[in-house]
Amino acid sequence: MTIQQIRYFLVLAKELHFWNTAEKVFISQSSLSRQIQALEDELQIQLFERDKRNVKLTNAGKFLQEQWIEKINEFDQIIRQAKKIDDGKAGTISITYPGSITYDFLPKFLEVLNNNIPELKLELTEPTDENHEKLLLSFETDIAFSRDKIKNANIDSLKLYSEPICLVVPKNHRLLKNNIAEIENEKFIISGLHQTTFFASLLRTWFSKNRIEPKIIIESDFGGMILNLVSKGLGISILPLSFKSALIENIEFIELEETIDLYINWRQNELNNAIKKVIELAEGIRER
Template identity: 40%
Template sequence: MDLQQIRYFLALAKELHFWNTAGKMNITQSALSRQIQSLENELGVQLFERNKRNVKLTSAGKFLKEKWEKELNELEYMHQFARQIHLGESGTIRIAHPDSISASLMPEIVARIAAQYPNLQIELVQVRYNDQYEFLNSYKIDMVITRDMNTVHGIASVKIYTDHLAIVVPENHPYRSVDDLSKESLVTQKFILPIKDEGSSYSDIIHGMFRSLDVVPDVYLHSEFGSTIIALVRKGLGVAILPDSYMYHESPGLRFIQLPFETDLYINWRTDDHNPVLLNVLRLIQSEPLAK
């Protein structure tokens, strides 16, 4: 007994006519008869009562028709789902990303994935800088978007976007534009900055900015979370240097002043990972420039 024999049986059970069923199944009437007879012999069950004029299901045939229709539908669904997984159209993609792009690039990235692969499950997570590549190597995530250039063996990396740094101040702060910034005024500010991570190219950009301005910042608060830094600035506890993509978060009471210093964004993934879901998403993200 095979699936094709069951399909023949279900087709005949619906039509109750050998000639019509054979035509729809693209086989001869005699071949259909042999297939049905073979199925009955294997099962040891009569499935149809038939004479020269009529074909009708036996009680056993009615029972198997009901059960096999359900089972075959489920089996077809499983086969279709397996094909989608094979093609990278179904499954799960786990993406880690920095908080700074939660309201800017991530909605655009997710919209692209959802439009192209509606059956794909997407999990978005945020991971501490020190854990990013460990999570990637241990398969806890499939790809990570970072502001740091990758130096880890076995990890591929591609730049996908460039932001600018911005100085973030309370709305009532005297800074109105980049022209208001000077060495003399900056040294009087209390800064709230991200935690300085050794080996972080993003951290180096911030501190390189201060060096280029010949300023040693008065940093009295550090936080790894940009949303926390924004809340502290709004409270009047200091000013901050953050990516200007935070402007897309709803941040009333704040002013973002864009600075002429760039910070790049990279996607990173395992070089030996040939998961079709991952490869499809990578191609999709890089298919055209991202826009906030």
């Protein structure tokens, strides 16, 4: 029994006329008769009562017609979905990202994905240890946005953009008018400098270069929390300019000379077409 035989049966069950059915399915009447007979022989069920003038469904035929219409529709839907997955137009992919792109780049990028691949399901994760390399190689994520290029022979990376890092201070703060070198005695709300993340390393380098021993009163890896604490005057921070898009009241951003990059990373020789499409769209954003 084949899917094609079931399709022939369903058309004949609707038309109840061999000649009309043969025309609809683009085969000869004799070929149609042989296919239906072969189906009946395999099932050992009479599906039609037929004479020289009339064709009628048997009760067993009516039952199979009702069941098979539903199953064939489900089967066709599965095949359509499989084709979309094969074309990279559907499926599920996982994306990891640093919190610093939450307010600016990531929403814009997700909008691009939704406009171009609307049936693609996305699983978003912000890993606290930022070990994107491990997540990619263990297939726990498919696309990793990171602030540094992952240097692994099995991972490809593409730089998307650079942006300044900024002092984040409450509005009307004295640093807005004075030399930022006068921050020695300021209270800082920043990521823990002991961490192994790229941003923590960048902060250590910046403080060392400027010969500043920061007075850290609160350590946090969550930019949204840091912004709210700065807005309440509890201290100042250093964050990428992207956080300005959070539009938190009562804070100002002072751009520093240091910049930070954003990379998109993926497994080399990726076979998943949906992942390939996401990378292509990221490249398009980069080119613009």
